[in-house]
């Protein structure tokens with residue numbers, strides 16, 4: 001029996017083929033696990049990661065959950081870990097609920113890099129690449145304050161509590177808006193990363209506060225949905241809307257004047273830098289624990305000059 005076990009063990013080792021030097025993982029393979037499938041922010045991230053992986057001689061697969069939540073992302077991660085890639089680039093969908101599954105991946109010898117979102121526990125990933133989201137929230141507050149002429153009630157539509165990036169944006173906004181004494185914040189409401197829920201929040205808020213002056217939507221789904229809500233209520237342009245991200249629909253909304261400003265990120269840069277860090281870790285080179293990527297506020301007036309920041313539906 002002992003002999004059989006040994007030979008089974010030996011068979012497993014010899015069958016793993018491209019085993020590298022990092023604990024039986026396939027050192028030339030990387031997997032990107034975005035927050036959710038088929039979404040322009042993550043598609044653009046995938047494009048950047050793919051291009052950089054090819055440049056560095058790595059194979060990159062993308063495995064995305066169907067919903068932006070830990071319940072959907074965990075089984076995707078577990079399946080990826082079973083195939084033992086050398087590195088995983090992951091956008092954790094929850095700052096604490098994803099900690100255990102990601103730690104298990106790390107403990108199995110896989111190099112972990114956080115792209116965009118991050119865990120509260122900073123001891124698990126080797127590197128985190130993202131926008132400065134708190135600063136982005138503050139930038140949104142300054143932009144919206146100017147648009148509403150420094151007065152009136154404003155609302156924050158956020159995605160899901162526990163998402164590191166959007167929580168930081170809402171916090172940055174709330175902190176910065178306090179320095180405009182004519183503006184009152186109506187607080188934060190959550191749309192569960194569903195555009196339709198953001199539209200309903202706008203409808204309900206306008207019923208309670210017909211004088212609503214402005215909205216900060218913390219990401220793509222909340223901004224796309226808020227624009228729909230304002231259109232349904234015939235409040236386009238009257239209620240000023242600043243949204244994070246720059247999906248094709250958000251860009252159309254900016255062009256149409258439905259949205260007054262977009263805070264665009266650099267998802268392709270996040271993906272490419274994520275690949276750099278995973279490759280460095282696999283190759284035993286130094287890694288950088290925290291890397292900040294670009295962010296820019298775009299208005300209708302300068303949208304043509306800034307089209308390179310627009311997100312893609314395909315590479």
Ligand code: T6T
Pocket residue numbers: 035039041042116117163165166218219220221244245265
């Ligand atoms: O805003 C991005 C991303 O930065 C955030 O973490 C989650 O939402 C997006 O993917 C846009 O939907």
